[in-house]
Amino acid sequence: MRVFASAWGWHVGGFALQKRPPVRAVNTIRHLYFHIPFCPKLCPYCCFYVETGAKHKTTAFLDALLRDVEEAGQRFALRPETIYFGGGTPSALLVEQLDHLLGGLRARLDLSALAEWSFEVNPATVRAEKARLLRAAGVTRISLGVQSWDDATLRTLGRVHDAEQAEKTYAILRAAGFENINLDLMFAVPGQTAAQWAATLAKTVALQPEHVSAYCLTYEEDTAYFRQLQLGTFRQDHDFDADLFETTMDTLGAAGFAQYEISNYARAGRESAHNFAYWRGADYLGFGPSAFSTVGRRRWQALPDTGEYTRRILAGESVEHFVEELAPATREGEIAAFAIRTREGLAGADLARWAEELREFEALGFLERKGDRVILTRRGRLMADAVAEAFV
Ligand SMILES: C[S@@+](CC[C@H](N)C(=O)[O-])C[C@H]1O[C@@H](n2cnc3c(N)ncnc32)[C@H](O)[C@@H]1O
Numbered sequence: 582m583r584v585f586a587s588a589w590g591w592h593v594g595g596f597a598l599q600k601r602p603p604v605r606a607v608n609t610i611r612h613l614y615f616h617i618p619f620c621p622k623l624c625p626y627c628c629f630y631v632e633t634g635a636k637h638k639t640t641a642f643l644d645a646l647l648r649d650v651e652e653a654g655q656r657f658a659l660r661p662e663t664i665y666f667g668g669g670t671p672s673a674l675l676v677e678q679l680d681h682l683l684g685g686l687r688a689r690l691d692l693s694a695l696a697e698w699s700f701e702v703n704p705a706t707v708r709a710e711k712a713r714l715l716r717a718a719g720v721t722r723i724s725l726g727v728q729s730w731d732d733a734t735l736r737t738l739g740r741v742h743d744a745e746q747a748e749k750t751y752a753i754l755r756a757a758g759f760e761n762i763n764l765d766l767m768f769a770v771p772g773q774t775a776a777q778w779a780a781t782l783a784k785t786v787a788l789q790p791e792h793v794s795a796y797c798l799t800y801e802e803d804t805a806y807f808r809q810l811q812l813g814t815f816r817q818d819h820d821f822d823a824d825l826f827e828t829t830m831d832t833l834g835a836a837g838f839a840q841y842e843i844s845n846y847a848r849a850g851r852e853s854a855h856n857f858a859y860w861r862g863a864d865y866l867g868f869g870p871s872a873f874s875t876v877g878r879r880r881w882q883a884l885p886d887t888g889e890y891t892r893r894i895l896a897g898e899s900v901e902h903f904v905e906e907l908a909p910a911t912r913e914g915e916i917a918a919f920a921i922r923t924r925e926g927l928a929g930a931d932l933a934r935w936a937e938e939l940r941e942f943e944a945l946g947f948l949e950r951k952g953d954r955v956i957l958t959r960r961g962r963l964m965a966d967a968v969a970e971a972f973v
């Protein structure tokens with residue numbers, strides 16, 4: 582989800598409608614995202630819309646989410662093939678709340694085509710009972726926010742768990758029957774050494790997850806980390822970060838994980854279908870505060886305010902925070918920018934518009950042709966953001 586949060590960071594402002602927009606067309610929506618904004622504590626590097634200590638709002642919020650799904654079911658044909666619960670920290674919900682929410686969704690949605698149901702878990706928030714409930718409710722894939730197996734790095738990241746707790750949570754999830762687990766990791770963390778990162782990768786490989794997301798730390802505006810960077814307390818060393826990225830590709834590649842997108846590595850057949858749907862430009866609906874939806878060329882975002890989101894939904898009002906009609910060329914560029922970051926790259930024929938950029942990147946050794954596809958070279962993967970930016 583990170584890619585989308587930052588890629589959509591450009592779209593700010595907008596307007597709020599007082600009434601729900603009229604039905605425009607009956608589209609079948611096959612991908613649903615749920616944003617659960619509650620976190621035990623705000624991590625100093627994180628720019629997602631989250632709330633801490635908002636327990637009193639949760640029950641009404643869950644009812645609002647369910648109402649939002651009902652409303653959407655009147656405007657669109659909902660036939661989810663993938664569902665993604667992200668945040669925030671969906672696993673911060675209590676067992677009874679999850680029971681209410683997931684049971685409520687099962688009652689409202691046709692899940693006969695559902696192939697993947699992902700759920701983000703912070704290691705500090707799941708015990709055996711919750712893990713069993715998630716499995717029994719139909720969740721098929723867990724994304725566990727480990728970040729690092731090194732306690733010093735976890736402290737720098739301001740995480741509420743240590744490595745031991747993350748390992749216990751991983752074991753609890755396995756014992757509950759989860760056979761598809763992603764581990765989220767972060768590198769280029771201030772103070773992190775090459776040896777610490779290598780040890781985190783080695784430990785990850787030893788645990789044999791099905792999928793690994795390894796993100797290079799991004800200094801997002803309006804975060805404590807960004808301020809530290811501006812003050813000079815934190816410094817970036819892009820060459821060192823590139824070395825860590827190369828170590829990641831080599832270690833995970835040697836362990837049998839295919840790098841199917843810049844930050845994502847999977848065992849055969851364990852690629853995230855939900856992420857692929859975004860990357861190929863499929864329609865999707867997002868529920869919850871700050872969540873984006875895109876249907877055809879229309880994109881909108883829900884209000885990034887849990888209380889107001891809840892109030893408006895329960896009052897039957899629109900929660901659209903901003904809406905835009907994407908020009909075909911904009912959408913095309915966006916999809917190209919996502920696709921070039923994937924293993925499959927782009928069909929050469931789809932790149933006619935960018936012939937000049939293409940020549941330049943090929944000359945620099947960032948892009949190469951394989952059959953009719955244009956893909957990033959290993960060198961190009963180190964420059965993926967710059968290459969992708971050329972398309973938008
Ligand atoms: C939306 S977070 C949700 C996961 C869960 N709340 C947790 O933190 O355990 C998804 C992942 O994005 C990554 N992430 C968040 N902020 C980041 C940043 N500024 N730079 C790089 N990766 C980041 C982390 O690896 C995190 O696990």
Ligand code: SF4
Nearest residue numbers: 620623624627668669
């Ligand atoms: S727990 Fe996850 S979503 Fe919440 S603040 Fe930390 S990184 Fe962000």
